[in-house]
Amino acid sequence: MDYRFREIEKRWQKYWEENKTFKTGDDLTNPKKYYILDMFPYPSGSGLHVGHPEGYTATDIVSRYKRMNGFNVLHPMGWDAFGLPAEQYAIQTGTHPAVTTNKNCDTFRRQIKELGLGYDWDREVNTTDPSYFRWTQWIFIRLYNTWFDKGLGKGRDIAELPVPQGISDKGEKAIREYKDSKRLAYYDDAQVWWCSNCKIVCANEEVLTDGSHEKCGNPVVKKNLKQWMLRIPEYAERLLDGLESVDWPGGVKEMQRNWIGKSTGAEVDFPVEGSNTRIKVFTTRPDTLFGATYMVLAPEHPLTPILTKPGEKKNVEQYVVEAAKKSDLDRTDLARDKTGVFTGSYAINPVNNKKIPVWVADYVLTGYGTGAIMAVPAHDRRDFEFAGKFGLPVEAIMDPDTRDTDLREKVLKGEECWTEDGKYINSANSKTGLDINSLSKEEGIRVTITWLREKGLGNAMVNYKLRDWLFSRQRYWGEPFPVIHWEDGEITLLDESELPLELPHLEEYHPGANGESPLANSTEWLYVTGPDGRKGRRETNTMPQWAGSCWYYLRYIDPKNSESIFDSDLERYWMPVDLYIGGAEHAVLHLLYSRFWHKVLYDLGIVSHDEPYQKLFNQGMILAFAYETATGAKVAADMVEERGGSFFHKKTGEELKQIVAKMSKSLKNVVNPDDVTKRYGADSLRLYEMFMGPLEATKPWDEKGVKGVFNFLNRTYRFFSDELNLMDGDEDNETLKVLHQTIKKVTIDIENLRFNTAVSSMMIFTNLALKKGKVTRKSAEMFILTLSPFAPHLAEEIWHLYGNTVSLANHPWPQYEEKYLIEKTIEYPVSFNGKMRFTIDLPAEIEPAEAEKRVLADPRAEKWISDKQIRKIVVVPGRIINIVL
RNA sequence: GCCCGGAUGGUGGAAUUGGUAGACACGUUGGACUUAAAAUCCAAUGGCCGUAAGGCCGUGGGGGUUCAAGUCCCCCUCCGGGUACCA
Incomplete structure (x- = not known):
């Protein structure tokens, strides 16, 4: 039967959606819980590129595997949707960033669903949604109302701050200033890059090495602007200590330690x-x-x-x-x-x-x-x-x-x-x-x-070295600070009951005067009058994109709660995140900021654990082929043609060199998963992403490689979907051994996030099944279950063909049995002075002395020993025999 | 500059963590099927020498430890990530 992946994938995606197959269980008495988290994406206008599904496929495989092992799995997805591009687009076109953002989220969501990724969509969060950022603002208020008690080494409510006699004697204003000097959030001058031509604050990356602004070419200078700052250095020691207890890559821990400095x-x-x-x-x-x-x-x-x-x-x-x-x-x-x-x-x-x-x-x-x-x-x-x-x-x-x-x-x-x-x-x-x-x-x-x-x-x-965190941006598209600056200089925060403070609708998204954000232009929103008649002005800065991503993992736990940030029982059950997968580019900043917020929330009794992410894993970046001339000039991929394994410029005919580079619009080498899915199907895309190499490695995308896994899925489908290839009775010994080897390998590899070798072991099994021509129905079922986290559509389809009426998503994971794996003889490599010369089959249980004897008795040994003196024989049981001459 | 990674056939990678380097794929070549092409199937495929048996070389470069090094140690080269307003 033909492998009609389009039809199959559509059918099962519909089934999963309608049956809410991946809905998080609500049984909090199940002690086996697994919270598995992807770093949520910024939904850019260009949609997913093939780099996104790499980490997502990995977490999807682990989720499905854990579910089949009886775990209550929390595996959510959401959008880190505040950010500059939507605002710049708004400046150019007048389109409200929320409109752009929603459109982009829709594209991302559609693309992710088409990859068969099993998220619980009922828990989707969006950092730009007022019902979400209400709580981001709520946390900001908490930070503002917290001071760090050095003696206890923890954050405490500002109301509990002891004010020294000398200060309280000086009156209210002195007390207020003293408290402000201790709050984790404070308002002060900070140096920023300023482009006097564009009249905006520039990011470091926008400043070129010659000190000019990337956009306009005019020189930038440092300027003091009033900014919100967070006293993250107060938590430096705690942030160092916490690294001891988490299962993170050593390099990331080291980078964080060095950053804290x-x-x-x-x-x-x-x-x-x-x-x-x-x-x-x-x-x-x-x-x-x-x-x-x-x-x-x-x-x-x-x-x-x-x-x-x-x-x-x-x-x-x-x-x-x-x-x-x-x-x-x-x-x-x-x-x-x-x-x-x-x-x-x-x-x-x-x-x-x-x-x-x-x-x-x-x-x-x-x-x-x-x-x-x-x-x-x-x-x-x-x-x-x-x-x-x-x-x-x-x-x-x-x-x-x-x-x-x-x-x-x-x-x-x-x-x-x-x-x-x-x-x-x-x-x-x-x-x-x-x-x-x-x-x-x-x-x-x-x-x-x-x-x-x-x-x-x-x-x-x-x-x-760790410095106070500059926590404000002169932008529109960010969380507004729940802050009012009064005419007498006092700063007050909104009451929790007044949250969320929403962004005003603007006609114009251009920056305000003197480096203020566009919010300064929204006079109706901006000016407030207090109950006492006092006039005030809202904070025009907004929060940086980090803010929403600092705590999103907590909102997934209880995303629709309108009474509180989340339910404490649910938080205690689900936290900490058991596995967090994302790019290494977030090794320091996001992960450090997020840990800082979490520790403050912990000190205030809001969360139950000191560290948010128990295990962290960095997936590598996916690069793509790009082309350059002999002089190193880059050529856009659509200007290149391949002839007989070489590459040429379509216009000039010049021979080009194929290189590997980051995917970028300018090189036109961005690979869109939609194109791959159309040609080969989502299962092939998933499988290739995993087969390319180790999850953590940086690796180039090669469309030809997709063909390899597609061929494998094709063969697998054709063989296992055909009743004629199934038999009853006892399984062939070799098939049984390889099947159990495969299950063992896949099980261990999933646990260790080594998906590439798991895929290759499954290929070996399919190749053997094809060679044997027939396998038992039981073997086929066990293999299909093993394959299911990787190629879920295909697996569900065959599972269904075998007469099963419910999804295999909750079927128990197949268990391998060691008894099928035991070898009676071992093929020992025999080396002379460390050089392998021949192999010899010896009983697995052989004594070293007996092995020595058998090797020396072998006629092939004669040639290498000849008249030389044997100085030493090393027998490593189960491994190797080395004869030193 | 500083911090953290990485380098294995023509290509992506594998290697029981010190024990047969190149699993599994891609590509290439040859063959089968076909009027033909695609698809599929079979075989070969690290380099050099050799008809072959076989031999020598080989994991970015140089040194070292060891019976044994892709794996451990020292030095160097190149590539990638981060560098606080890209996220």
Whole structure:
């Protein structure tokens, strides 16, 4: 019978939809629950590309497998639908982003259904739906009303914040300011890239390396704008700790640790000569204080203008302007030339009372540490380069621990930099009373910190690279903040009962004046009057796209609840997410932000677990073929023709090179799953996505490869759908063995997310069945069940042909039996000096000594031994025999 | 720059996690079927030498550990992801 995949797939998709086959069970007494989650997509206008179904097919297979193993499965899908493209489209066409968004969601939903992916569509969420973002706003209010209690190491309600006597004495305003300084969400100036031509804030990626705006080519500068910020660094330690308990790829954990960037050290105050001002620095190496020969302030440091002497004013001001044009990446790039200017001021090094110059340089960043450093050029590479360039003194305070005498001499003379360990020298001062000479590094650090503390000059300190999270965007298409700015400067949040605060309908989506979002143009929405007659203005910023994706996994649990964010019993049952699959590009930001919110909700007693995602897996990216000329110019795929295995430009006839690149509109190499489904069917697409290679690998899409799995499905369908190929009675021994091997392999591979080898083992079984010509009905049924999570339409069809009247989706998973897998003999490879020469069949249970004897008795061994002395024979039971000559 | 990954036939990949390198596919070549094509089926297919038996080489490059290295260690090259307003 022909494999009529179009008809078959349509039939079963209809069946699943009508029977709600994949509806989540509501039996909370079933202890076997499995919450399996895909990173939900941004529904772009171009629809799905073949990269999306990769992860979705993987989770679908696991879902179906778990369901067949008696699990209560939660497997939902939704849309991360706020975002820039819909807004830009609105600016151009005036179409409301909600219209565009809904259309795109419809396309995505249709495409996903046509792939036979078994989601519970009754739980679909959409971040742009007011009934969803109502709760995003609700969480924001929670963040605003939470402070982090360092003593307890957890977030608490702001009402429980103890206000020091000195502050409460000063009255309401002081108390309010104190509380605001502790809230997890706060409103303050933050630096953003500003294009004065377009009058908008730019994303880093929109700023080109020469500091110009990608869209208009005009230079961008950094500008301070009032922004909402979240104090994620308060949770740094918790975010580090939590990584210990989750089953995530090591690389992702490592990236998160590095991103948090914990470093321990000390903060040290440097008095400024002739002033009461002190410069506070953070250093991981307080033990090198004796080597500090100058100081550096970040250009944006508040003391920069104050410490600049009149004679240096022009230089410094110009330098600060220039620095504002550079990105952090440019500024800290080790390979780049260091720049800086002298302020004219001097600080006093507290350990030896030496006068040291204060410079301004952009290799020091405001956002990290205190925005000022003490420079120890003898023992820090960046400081050494800077000192060399500007002729600043280099004083070695560490005798290098090296055998390279030449290098050691240079270091001691200040001609080389030494960042490794050594013995302290020149590290004592009788007047200040600090002496760390001859101590080890740890002791040096400890003694110096004790000394600093005693003198009131500093203290031990932990610093994190992790910065406050800039949580607002100057956009229309995002969640509005439930915030009112009153004319007297007070900020209040809406009451929960007033949520959701919806977006106003606009005629015009152009940005507002002075970098405000388009919401600033919606005067009716914007201005409010309080019950007391006080006038106020709503927040015009909206939340970033991260906001909706930070907690969507929680809403899936109870998506239609209008009373609360979700039901607690349901949350306790379903959380944590058992398996989360998505792209590695989200390794840090999304996953870190999401964990942060979850921990706050946990501290407030809203969720029951400290970590949201128990197991994480990153699927690799799918690339596509692209073409380039000999000079490396890219050629759009529709301009290329293939002739005899080579590729040529259709117009110029030039021979082109086939390369592998990201799918992109400009290269015209985007593969649409619809085209593949039309030609080969959804089961083929699914199977190919899994067969291409390991789920985590980056791999190129090759249409020819689809043919391979299509052939397999064709053969499988033709063989197993034909009654003539089925027999009653006992199964052939070889068939039985391979069948059970296949079930075992597929079972273990699904558990380990190794789908590519599962598919190949099923191919092996079908190939054998075809060779044998007949299999028993029982074998056929077991095989079809094994195949069903991968090619569900085809499997349901054959299952139905075998006389079953209900879907196999809830049929128990086939069990393999070890007794069919036992081998009586093992084919041992025999190698001489590690080179395999021949194989020998030996009983599986053979003793090593007996194996040795049998090998040496084999005539083929003679040739390799000849007259040589046998030095050793290694027999690894079940594996190999190696004879060392 | 910094952090995290990766590199195996003409191509995608497999390799019991230190034990026969190339499973399973694609492609190619030859054959069968056909008036022909498609589809399907059968066979061969890492490179080099050889009629063959067989031999030598071979997992990005260089070194090392081991009876044994694609797998472990050190150094290098190239490619990909992230780099906080793309999400």
